[in-house]
């Protein structure tokens with residue numbers, strides 16, 4: 575009989591990482607260095623507001639200063655670009671993020687490209703993504719995208735090696751799907767990656783071969799039990815808001831169904847898996863870049 579699926583506990587792992595980071599921030603403080611994270615939020619979407627508030631609470635917890643730029647939902651492209659320029663110029667802000675998604679009609683790529691690549695705490699600036707493309711074997715000394723970095727850290731801290739594994743990624747968004755393959759195929763990790771998306775013809779044919787599935791499609795239950803092999807490792811990144819038919823309350827639903835989890839060896843729950851790791855990796859990026867700048 576197969577062993578019980580084990581939980582990849584993102585909450586506990588993120589808490590351990592935050593405590594390690596607090597020690598490193600204290601060491602920087604002794605040398606007179608205070609890392610500062612800036613956030614730029616446009617509009618009042620409740621999810622994005624919650625994420626940004628969480629980033630500031632995390633900073634306070636580990637001793638990182640934080641700077642906030644909040645703009646109304648009808649802010650123009652020029653006003654958003656001016657806010658990016660302010661964060662680029664602010665010496666107290668050593669790294670910053672633009673909370674995504676931006677409102678419809680905003681040229682997101684132009685905003686991301688305007689960030690000073692050295693202050694890009696999200697690792698989503700084209701220069702930093704380009705460094706990942708170019709440096710397969712060498713160390714990458716710029717910020718890495720937070721969710722992919724958090725997924726790898728979550729697996730490694732649970733003793734799961736990705737070396738030689740078949741990883742199937744579902745979803746091609748900027749923050750996870752398109753960038754995670756760049757991290758997983760680096761020589762230090764050495765996984766084999768298949769990127770699936772809404773244009774993939776036979777998703778199950780890919781997922782059935784996978785040792786690890788990273789589901790970031792935002793489609794509740796897109797990965798079901800008949801689509802996975804026994805012992806698979808499941809990482810659920812999908813975030814959809816659904817109304818629970820029993821309670822009538824809104825809750826987060828992931829991409830992976832319970833019958834798939836039942837066949838897994840390890841699974842990251844959603845919520846409580848990758849989300850807290852994303853938050854912890856943002857702090858790690860800010861601390862690492864302050865440490866790099868201080869030598």
Ligand SMILES: Nc1nc2c(c(=O)[nH]1)N[C@@H](CN(C=O)c1ccc(C(=O)N[C@@H](CCC(=O)O)C(=O)O)cc1)CN2
Pocket residue numbers: 625671672673674675696720721749826844845846847848849850852853
């Ligand atoms: N500039 C960025 N924008 C966005 C990113 C990003 O990394 N950079 N990722 C997501 C949002 N996000 C952080 O910004 C994020 C998402 C989820 C969580 C989280 O901890 N989720 C909880 C559940 C929360 C709930 O109940 O709603 C969990 O998984 O346990 C943190 C951060 C898109 N935008």
